[in-house]
Amino acid sequence: MGRILGECVRQVLICLLCFSVWPSAVTGQEQAAGIEFEEAPIRKAGDILPEEMVSGPTFRVLDNVGSFDSLNLFTVESEFGEIEIYGEPMLRIRLREMKALETLRATTTAKAAGQAAGRTATKSFKSLGAAIAHPVRTAKGVPKGVSRLFKSVGRDVNEVVDDTQKLQQDSSVAEATASKYGKKLVGIDKAERRWAKKVGVDPYSTNEALGAELRRVAEVDAAASIGTKLIAPSLPELAKVLADVSETVYDHDWRELFDLNWAALAEMGATPEQSQQFFDNEPLTPSLDTLIVSSLEEMDGVADRPLVIEQAALLESESEAVFFAESVMLASWFHTDQTPLERMVFATLIPVGMTADGRLIAFTAADDAYWTRTAATAAVEFHETYQDMSEQREVWIAGHTSTRFRQAVEGLGWTVRDSLREELLPLVPWGVGGSLADE
DSSP states (O other), X not given: OHHHHHHHHHHHHHHHXXXXXXXXXXXXXXXXXXXXXXXXXXXXXXXXXXXXXXXXTTEEEOXXXXXXXXXXXXXXXXXXXXXXXXSHHHHHHHHHHHHHHHHHHHSHHHHHTHHHHHHHHHHHHHTHHHHHOOOOSSGGGOSOOSGGGGSOOSOOTTOOOOHHHHTOOOHHHHHHHHHHHHHTTTTOOHHHHHXXXXXXXXXXXXXXXXXXXXXXXXXXXXXXXXXXXXXXXXXXXXXXXXXXXXHHHHHSOHHHHHHHHHHHHHHHTOOHHHHHHHHHOTTOOHHHHHHXXXXXXHSTTOBTTHHXXXXXXXXXSHXXXXXXXXXXXXXXHHHHHTOOEEEEEOSSSSOEEEETTSEEEEEEOOXXXXXXXXXXXXXXXXXXXXXXXXXXXXXXXXXEEOXXXXXXXXXXXXXXXXXXXXXXXXXXXXXXXXXXXXX
């Protein structure tokens, strides 16, 4: 009797677990509920990345690439120490910056800095690992994944700012926001931006070692007037809007960037409060601000674009910010190259748009999506948040999806389009998507 009772209890617990993980299974989504969970595999770097990103003169990506919350976890061995990086977009940024550091050190400008300056640079190089690494050895150690971006924020998906409010721009709010915005950007001058442009990196990067080296070389350049001895590397041809982003960031100081972006948001109908919260958000650098705003500008005529700014204001980390920026780029590319969007909607922190014929399109910069327990929970909640908005639901994914993930999401009633990052890479500024091979 005890054995029978124990088995009954076990079956009840299994049922409770299934219902807690698969709320859609009791609402007609049997197919999704029938897909077994999978574990994200550990893979070799060469199976994921192009050859030039696997190793170089100053780095090697180790063959223990895991995945957490649909973004890959890379461990990079370099002269700067062992660095762990969350997400392929961030990896591309950091590897380009490593190449830039190598280039800067090799210039006659760097040699002219002298022994003392060389010691300062070495110290900054050693700080690189601590400055940019995600301190993780396992997925459990990741401070914040991106699955929370798929959760409902408890906001009515049809709630938008009143049209009369949209036009009420308050100059005092803009000035107060600009004052706060500038405090975190002290010291980045024209010379540093010029050198950042020469080596194809973001002048507002959070990489402290890169910032220190740009300052050092810029100071020596100013003293010795030898800046022309470094030839800028060739970068891939960019789409016009994103080429304009690069030039805008390089050629304008932080205040000019702020004014340009504030004016662009006002033109889209953003309220001062929406813009203020956007610019106040710490993980968004001036470059990411400009990339997001410019991508939205490219979506000319799409209603409720300021809702995307509200989403961005709620991001909590640099990895989320980079993930979100690429997701917005994906939406912009879809609008200009695939099907025009009619309006944006906001119920989670993932960009979602609606076409004129009623298709609901979600955009995500995932690297590799697997049907893990965490992914299933996020997918079901995301589905339940948006399912009543349209019967034509699609998710467009920058990276790849496993067979189980695709089957389960399609079982929830969503069409899956993946492997789209190659469409985006030629468009990304600052060398993020450019080749790392020697030009």
